[in-house]
Amino acid sequence: MTAYFIRRFLLIIPTFLGITILVFTVTRMVPGGPIERMLTEAQMASGDQVSFQSNNQGIAGSTLSESQLNQLKEYYGFDKPVLESYGIWLKNILLLDLGYSTRYGEPVWESIKQRLPISIYYGFMTMLLTYVVCIPLGILKAIKHKTPIDNISSILVFIGYAIPGYVAGIIVITIFAFYLEWFPLSGFTSNNFDELTFFGKIGDIIHHSVLPLIAYMSGGFAVMTFLMKNSLMDNLAADYVRTAMAKGLEFKTAVVKHAFRNSIIPIATNFGENITIFLAGSFLIEKIFNIDGFGLLGYESLVERDYPVVMGILVIGSLLSLIGNILSDITVALVDPRVRFGG
Numbered sequence: 001m002t003a004y005f006i007r008r009f010l011l012i013i014p015t016f017l018g019i020t021i022l023v024f025t026v027t028r029m030v031p032g033g034p035i036e037r038m039l040t041e042a043q044m045a046s047g048d049q050v051s052f053q054s055n056n057q058g059i060a061g062s063t064l065s066e067s068q069l070n071q072l073k074e075y076y077g078f079d080k081p082v083l084e085s086y087g088i089w090l091k092n093i094l095l096l097d098l099g100y101s102t103r104y105g106e107p108v109w110e111s112i113k114q115r116l117p118i119s120i121y122y123g124f125m126t127m128l129l130t131y132v133v134c135i136p137l138g139i140l141k142a143i144k145h146k147t148p149i150d151n152i153s154s155i156l157v158f159i160g161y162a163i164p165g166y167v168a169g170i171i172v173i174t175i176f177a178f179y180l181e182w183f184p185l186s187g188f189t190s191n192n193f194d195e196l197t198f199f200g201k202i203g204d205i206i207h208h209s210v211l212p213l214i215a216y217m218s219g220g221f222a223v224m225t226f227l228m229k230n231s232l233m234d235n236l237a238a239d240y241v242r243t244a245m246a247k248g249l250e251f252k253t254a255v256v257k258h259a260f261r262n263s264i265i266p267i268a269t270n271f272g273e274n275i276t277i278f279l280a281g282s283f284l285i286e287k288i289f290n291i292d293g294f295g296l297l298g299y300e301s302l303v304e305r306d307y308p309v310v311m312g313i314l315v316i317g318s319l320l321s322l323i324g325n326i327l328s329d330i331t332v333a334l335v336d337p338r339v340r341f342g343g
Helices: 002-030 032-046 066-076 083-094 108-113 116-143 148-162 167-179 198-236 239-246 251-263 265-269 273-280 283-288 294-303 308-333
Strands: none
Touching: 002 083, 002 308, 108 294, 108 308, 116 148, 116 198, 116 251, 148 198, 167 198, 167 283, 198 251, 198 265, 198 283, 239 294, 251 265, 265 308, 283 294, 294 308
């Protein structure tokens, strides 16, 4: 098993290279790069009636001279072939240098670091609440199958699943924040956050988090709940559980000590993949609730052609995703002793 996980970790290297070189190449080929954006902003600010055309090689017809354009290309790394530019970028990544944002004019890591606490908080809370609520609910639905509790909860869960997260966000913010005024309309904290006591700050963060977390959880909630329910029902109908109960084992004991552990295996396979929630988020949900997290940063950077930030987020996101897949295998091996990976 140790050899298997070593190979999995070593496979991170070629997979990471494949992902990053593909996206890096695309950023160099699509029109409307950072230089074009800067020239457009300068044109709009000066009011000059200037037109320019963009292509894969550079920019023509701008008010800047050829030497000035070449200096801009050199500054942003567009003066070299794609593979050579990628090699320089990869070298900087190995030196833990993500480059500079073309939009904010600061190191990419600074732009990312400012949003890390918010992204980690919402990602962790979403994953924690999903497991804490969905697993017991799935168990209850399996035990109470076809009862009013199961039917009513299924309707509510399916409604939540059918409504996209950003729509759920609009609904809850309209009802509970705008009309009822039970929760804040937006933001991560209140304006007087620094003046609050320690427990007051915790309460303020929780108060601001309730509605966004409902929106974040609305999609995966149904999947996790029914995955737990169906898996447990399959195991309760298995021969080993029926045999144990026929020998006098109580139903509660059969569920807790036998069926539950095998039923948790499908849940465990998704555990590592959920680590990407820490970064992915949802730019629509973040936009609705004015949450300045990774989702919104990635979306705005892509729209603004801030490629260093896009690549920086890709580096962190792809590494977390690849490591998450390995964590899924480790989790499965921990909850299912029958699993033995090839050596």
